[in-house]
Amino acid sequence: MADADRRRIAYVLPVYNEEENIGVFHAALVEATKARPDLDFEFVYVDDGSRDASLERLVELRGLDSRVSVVQFSRNFGHQLAVTAGLDLVARAGDADAVIVMDTDLQDPPRVSLEMIERWEDGVDVVYAQRRTRKDTPFKRATAWGFYWVLDRLASIEIPRNVGDFRLMDARVVAEVARYREHDRFLRGIVAHVGFRQEALLFDRDERHAGETGYPLRKMLNFAASGILGFSTTPLKMISRFGFAISAFSLLLGCYVLYVRLFRPDESVPGWAFLGVGMFMLSGIQLIMMGVIGSYLGRVYVEAQDRPLYTLAMVARDASPDGSAGP
Ligand code: UDP
Ligand code: MG
Numbered sequence: 001m002a003d004a005d006r007r008r009i010a011y012v013l014p015v016y017n018e019e020e021n022i023g024v025f026h027a028a029l030v031e032a033t034k035a036r037p038d039l040d041f042e043f044v045y046v047d048d049g050s051r052d053a054s055l056e057r058l059v060e061l062r063g064l065d066s067r068v069s070v071v072q073f074s075r076n077f078g079h080q081l082a083v084t085a086g087l088d089l090v091a092r093a094g095d096a097d098a099v100i101v102m103d104t105d106l107q108d109p110p111r112v113s114l115e116m117i118e119r120w121e122d123g124v125d126v127v128y129a130q131r132r133t134r135k136d137t138p139f140k141r142a143t144a145w146g147f148y149w150v151l152d153r154l155a156s157i158e159i160p161r162n163v164g165d166f167r168l169m170d171a172r173v174v175a176e177v178a179r180y181r182e183h184d185r186f187l188r189g190i191v192a193h194v195g196f197r198q199e200a201l202l203f204d205r206d207e208r209h210a211g212e213t214g215y216p217l218r219k220m221l222n223f224a225a226s227g228i229l230g231f232s233t234t235p236l237k238m239i240s241r242f243g244f245a246i247s248a249f250s251l252l253l254g255c256y257v258l259y260v261r262l263f264r265p266d267e268s269v270p271g272w273a274f275l276g277v278g279m280f281m282l283s284g285i286q287l288i289m290m291g292v293i294g295s296y297l298g299r300v301y302v303e304a305q306d307r308p309l310y311t312l313a314m315v316a317r318d319a320s321p322d323g324s325a326g327p
Contacts, residue, residue, distance in 0.1 A: 008040040009117060010096035012086030014079050015058065016048040018104050020210035022057040025104050030065070032110035036117065042096065044069045045104070046086045049076035079214065080185040080223075083165055091171075091178040100168045106209035108166040116168035116201060125196035128160060128167040128188075132202045140220075147224045154232040159192045160200060167191065182305045186227040193231075194311055230305075233298030240291020247284030253277045 011029065015022065026043070033041050045068065047055045055072055062068040071085055083101050090096050098120050102108040108129065116127040134141060148161045165187055169177070176194045177187070192198070215223070229235070254277045260269045 006038065006040050007097045008042065008095055010042040010044055010090045010099045011113070012083055012090065012099055012101045013043060013045045013104050014048055014082035014086065014101075015045055015050060015054050015104050016076065016079070016082070016214045017050045017052045017054060018211060019050070019052040019054045019057055021105050021208075022054060022061065024209060025106050025110075026061055026065075026068075028106065029110040029113075032114055035114055039117070040067075042067050042069060042090075044071065044086045044089060046082040047072045048079065048082040049073045078219070079165075080187050080226075083187060084185060087174055088178055091174050094171075096174075097171050098168055099171070099174050102166045103164075105211065107206050108164075109203065109206060112166075112201065112203045113168065119199060119201060120168050120170060123197065124199045125170040125173050126167060126191060126194075126198040127201050128163050128191075128198065129203050130160065130200040131162045131164075131205045133204045134162070135205060135207050143220065143224075147227070151227055151231070154228055154234045155189070156231055157189070157193055159189050159227070159231065163188055163200070170196070172196070176308065176311050179308045182230065182307070184226045184230060186223070186230045189227055189231045193307070196311075196313060233294075233301060236294035236298045237291065239294050240288050243284050243287025243289075243291055245284075246280050246287060250277055250280030250284055253280060 018025070022045075029043065033039075043065075045058045045061070047058060047070065049072075055070075058068070058070045062070050069089070071089060073082065073085070077085075086101070087099060090099050098117070100113045100116060102110075102113060112129055116129070119127045134144075136144075144162070148159075151159055152161075167188075169191065173191065173194055173196055177190055180190045180193075182190075253273055257269050257273050257277055260267055260273075
């Protein structure tokens with residue numbers, strides 16, 4: 001079909017109850033991609049167990065446009081897994097040179113994805129869309145700000161702020177992301193963890209075209225927890241810090257009791273001080289011990305995530321005797 005040196009871009013498009021948006025979205029996307037007749041495009045729609053007619057719309061689209069692929073989940077697995085399934089599909093096929101992930105509610109403008117392609121052609125491996133403005137409620141903005149504040153402080157790697165999953169990834173990044181198999185997924189963190197040359201592209205996020213958000217507060221909180229817990233074991237370590245603080249307090253109290261006993265023979269030690277020493281000391285020791293268990297648990301957790309140890313960007317060495325290059 002396409003000749004060999006044409007580059008191929010695959011779009012991964014998660015869909016959950018978007019029947020009113022799909023038609024408009026696809027038309028807008030196809031229109032935008034017409035600006036690049038030199039590239040081949042594939043549109044991979046992943047239906048995340050929609051309860052409306054989204055799937056029928058997608059199958060119709062496929063009937064009209066053979067570049068459309070459709071994957072259907074058996075139930076709603078959530079946005080992060082829908083995107084993962086699309087990425088896996090493209091990684092397995094191995095024929096795309098770059099992948100663009102975007103929402104199908106027209107909040108991520110298709111023309112921005114074309115700008116991403118230009119940046120990628122300049123040699124950037126990951127181009128992530130960063131919101132210059134967001135048309136969200138003050139509540140959502142405030143919670144998002146708080147979330148990134150905490151994440152910045154706790155996470156072991158730097159995860160950019162005000163960035164969703166709207167991004168372009170070079171094929172080698174997609175292949176790496178496919179090696180991260182943790183169940184509780186925070187994709188933007190995983191992509192940051194993979195490395196390579198990553199740059200932000202500023203854009204103004206639009207309002208949802210129709211329908212309603214598939215991310216109610218409960219899902220947002222779960223998602224925030226995956227981000228923090230997936231990239232940090234600091235909360236576990238905080239237990240022992242707290243334990244040390246309480247132990248220090250009991251030590252001070254102990255000094256006070258001793259002082260009264262030794263140097264003020266005519267006064268008696270108040271009962272609360274005596275009890276306090278024991279109580280604070282015991283609970284401090286308990287917390288420190290729990291923190292010790294927490295540190296081991298943190299290690300078990302990191303091992304259980306079973307992430308790749310490192311990612312090579314390049315290997316320059318003479319071919320091994322069996323002809324394969326490098327380790
Ligand atoms: N989505 C999905 N599964 C879900 C929720 C959402 O695949 O369980 C898709 C949805 O169709 C959209 C994208 O993920 O393309 C972003 O979802 P949404 O617009 O609801 O989130 P928001 O923009 O409000 O954060
Ligand atoms: Mg949206």
